[in-house]
Amino acid sequence: MSKSFAPTSNLRNERMLSEAGDFAKHLKEVIRDVGGMSNSYTSLSNTLSKTLNCDLPRTYEESAAPPSPAVQEAMAGATPGTPPPVPQGLRVVPGTELIPQSEALKCADLDGEELARLSHEHTERLEREVLAPMRAWLDAYNSLKTKNKELEAMRLEVDSRRRTVADLTLKEASARAALLKGATPKREKKLSESADKLRHKVDKLHVSAGAYTNSEENLHTELAALIQDCVYVSQYAANALKLHADVLVASSTLVRAPEGGARAPMKQGQASAQHVQAARALA
Numbered sequence: 001m002s003k004s005f006a007p008t009s010n011l012r013n014e015r016m017l018s019e020a021g022d023f024a025k026h027l028k029e030v031i032r033d034v035g036g037m038s039n040s041y042t043s044l045s046n047t048l049s050k051t052l053n054c055d056l057p058r059t060y061e062e063s064a065a066p067p068s069p070a071v072q073e074a075m076a077g078a079t080p081g082t083p084p085p086v087p088q089g090l091r092v093v094p095g096t097e098l099i100p101q102s103e104a105l106k107c108a109d110l111d112g113e114e115l116a117r118l119s120h121e122h123t124e125r126l127e128r129e130v131l132a133p134m135r136a137w138l139d140a141y142n143s144l145k146t147k148n149k150e151l152e153a154m155r156l157e158v159d160s161r162r163r164t165v166a167d168l169t170l171k172e173a174s175a176r177a178a179l180l181k182g183a184t185p186k187r188e189k190k191l192s193e194s195a196d197k198l199r200h201k202v203d204k205l206h207v208s209a210g211a212y213t214n215s216e217e218n219l220h221t222e223l224a225a226l227i228q229d230c231v232y233v234s235q236y237a238a239n240a241l242k243l244h245a246d247v248l249v250a251s252s253t254l255v256r257a258p259e260g261g262a263r264a265p266m267k268q269g270q271a272s273a274q275h276v277q278a279a280r281a282l283a
Contacts, residue, residue: 005163008155008209010148010216016223017148023230024141030233031134034240038126041247045119052108052255062096109256118254122247130240134233140226147219154212161205168198 175191 052110059101060098105258111254
């Protein structure tokens with residue numbers, strides 16, 4: 001067989017598939033980050049629900065208060081002019097009591113159910129309108145990679161048959177040349193066998209080559225369609241950003257200042273009767 005044998009070409013599909021593969025790597029990163037964006041918002045929603053529904057810390061002042069029963073008992077047995085003993089394990093701040101100076105309020109009024117609904121809807125829409133189409137593109141790409149492997153096996157088979165036909169063509173030509181030099185039964189038989197075998201292999205080559213040509217053309221058509229669909233990725237990306245922006249704006253409207261607005265110090269009349277009595281007793 002000639003050393004100038006040229007393999008059957010599948011270069012156009014190989015190049016298209018290679019560039020599609022480079023794009024697929026970027027698309028996988030987009031899918032990962034969009035999914036992370038969805039998970040991040042879900043986590044933020046849960047954190048906000050817990051934080052904004054918790055009690056705010058309050059301010060306190062100290063007020064005069066009567067000693068506790070334990071301290072009174074200790075004072076009764078003390079020697080005049082000496083500090084009363086402190087019962088073991090008792091932490092005492094004599095004569096004071098803490099009075100809250102502000103109302104007990106939640107951090108904010110938050111519609112937790114609506115926030116959870118927004119989070120669920122956000123996740124579903126990102127999956128349906130952004131992630132699912134992108135994954136479908138990747139699935140199609142992986143399917144075409146598999147088809148290209150099958151096509152490569154067909155190409156190798158075609159080239160193997162081409163080499164076989166080329167070798168048999170040389171043998172048939174050699175047998176024909178020998179017969180021309182002088183006809184003998186043996187030479188006639190050899191030429192007949194060579195010609196029959198060559199025809200058989202040529203027929204098989206035609207079948208294999210035809211199947212390969214059809215498959216190669218079909219793969220090229222599908223790859224062209226896949227590449228054309230890449231233009232929609234920009235729309236998916238824009239939609240992902242819009243969905244995320246919309247849900248953040250919608251969520252912000254669910255956070256309201258607690259009822260009563262800014263907290264003001266408690267009025268004297270709001271103190272408990274016990275605090276008032278204690279203050280009078282020490283006056």
